[in-house]
Amino acid sequence: MVFLSLSRWIRSRGPDRYWRVQEVLKHARHFRGRKNRCFRLAVRSVRRAFVFATKARKAKKRIMRTLWISRIAAATREHGMKYPALIHNLLKCQVALNRKVLSDLAITEPRTFKSLASLAKRRREEGFLVALGDKGEPEGIFSRIVHSQ
Amino acid sequence: MTSRGTPSRFLKSVLQNGVGRYVCQLKRLSLVFSKDSANSLGVREFIEDGVVDFARQNPGIVVYVAPEKCSIPKIVAEYLNGTVKEEPVNRKTSEEIRQLIKKLSDQSGLEVIRIRKPFHTDSPSIQGQWHPFVNRSPSLRVQRFVKEKSELESS
Numbered sequence: 001m002v003f004l005s006l007s008r009w010i011r012s013r014g015p016d017r018y019w020r021v022q023e024v025l026k027h028a029r030h031f032r033g034r035k036n037r038c039f040r041l042a043v044r045s046v047r048r049a050f051v052f053a054t055k056a057r058k059a060k061k062r063i064m065r066t067l068w069i070s071r072i073a074a075a076t077r078e079h080g081m082k083y084p085a086l087i088h089n090l091l092k093c094q095v096a097l098n099r100k101v102l103s104d105l106a107i108t109e110p111r112t113f114k115s116l117a118s119l120a121k122r123r124r125e126e127g128f129l130v131a132l133g134d135k136g137e138p139e140g141i142f143s144r145i146v147h148s149q
Numbered sequence: 150m151t152s153r154g155t156p157s158r159f160l161k162s163v164l165q166n167g168v169g170r171y172v173c174q175l176k177r178l179s180l181v182f183s184k185d186s187a188n189s190l191g192v193r194e195f196i197e198d199g200v201v202d203f204a205r206q207n208p209g210i211v212v213y214v215a216p217e218k219c220s221i222p223k224i225v226a227e228y229l230n231g232t233v234k235e236e237p238v239n240r241k242t243s244e245e246i247r248q249l250i251k252k253l254s255d256q257s258g259l260e261v262i263r264i265r266k267p268f269h270t271d272s273p274s275i276q277g278q279w280h281p282f283v284n285r286s287p288s289l290r291v292q293r294f295v296k297e298k299s300e301l302e303s304s
């Protein structure tokens with residue numbers, strides 16, 4: 001007996017399933033558990049990971065800003081002031097340093113930050129003098145506004 | 150394409166290249182192409198026109214021209230820090246190959262992956278980095294010892 005139709009039953013399915021699977025698994029290699037090995041679980045986890053990464057790009061900006069603010073607040077409290085007072089008075093003195101730079105100064109340049117805090121404190125006191133004192137009092141030197149040309 | 154899942158590195162230069170003399174980081178360029186097939190036409194044209202001028206202008210780069218039987222022509226660039234970069238130049242024009250080679254010669258051998266920060270310093274702090282005792286008074290470091298009078302009287 002010769003089996004002629006046996007060879008017709010062998011099909012060649014798609015030849016590149018391996019590479020299509022590896023494309024997904026390569027993004028899951030650092031995951032925990034079976035989802036770093038098994039394709040069916042990895043597909044779901046990789047999709048979720050990409051979605052989280054997309055959403056986190058907006059959230060990262062918010063997170064970094066709150067981190068900077070908490071660091072600046074801690075540093076100003078060491079010098080006897082509070083964060084809102086520092087920011088408002090630096091703004092009034094036309095010191096246009098953003099929160100990122102202020103937090104970096106607080107970490108790497110503590111003396112510069114101390115001088116900024118004392119500048120803000122002095123400006124605050126001058127503001128109180130102007131508000132509470134009589135109108136005959138001259139304005140303090142730190143309250144003068146420099147107009148750029 | 151997550152930040153943890155893909156490789157990343159910090160900004161750096163190879164041995165502070167450029168602070169003193171600038172050394173071209175590309176050391177070897179091999180043009181692998183086939184003599185007859187149509188996809189190496191651009192490479193062959195480039196070898197006719199521009200390879201010799203490029204090699205003369207960049208005496209620090211060794212250019213090898215290797216005609217052999219290959220399915221797709223490629224350019225292999227080796228850098229001083231050991232990285233080897235292979236670029237397929239299948240069906241590219243001579244002008245495109247010229248620009249590609251210029252780009253390869255301008256690169257250093259560092260990997261082209263996400264750079265975490267666009268800045269780098271070796272000395273981030275000038276006044277000394279903050280530690281919890283920076284803004285505390287130095288009297289915390291002083292310890293006073295009081296002599297007990299009973300000991301004096303006994304001795």
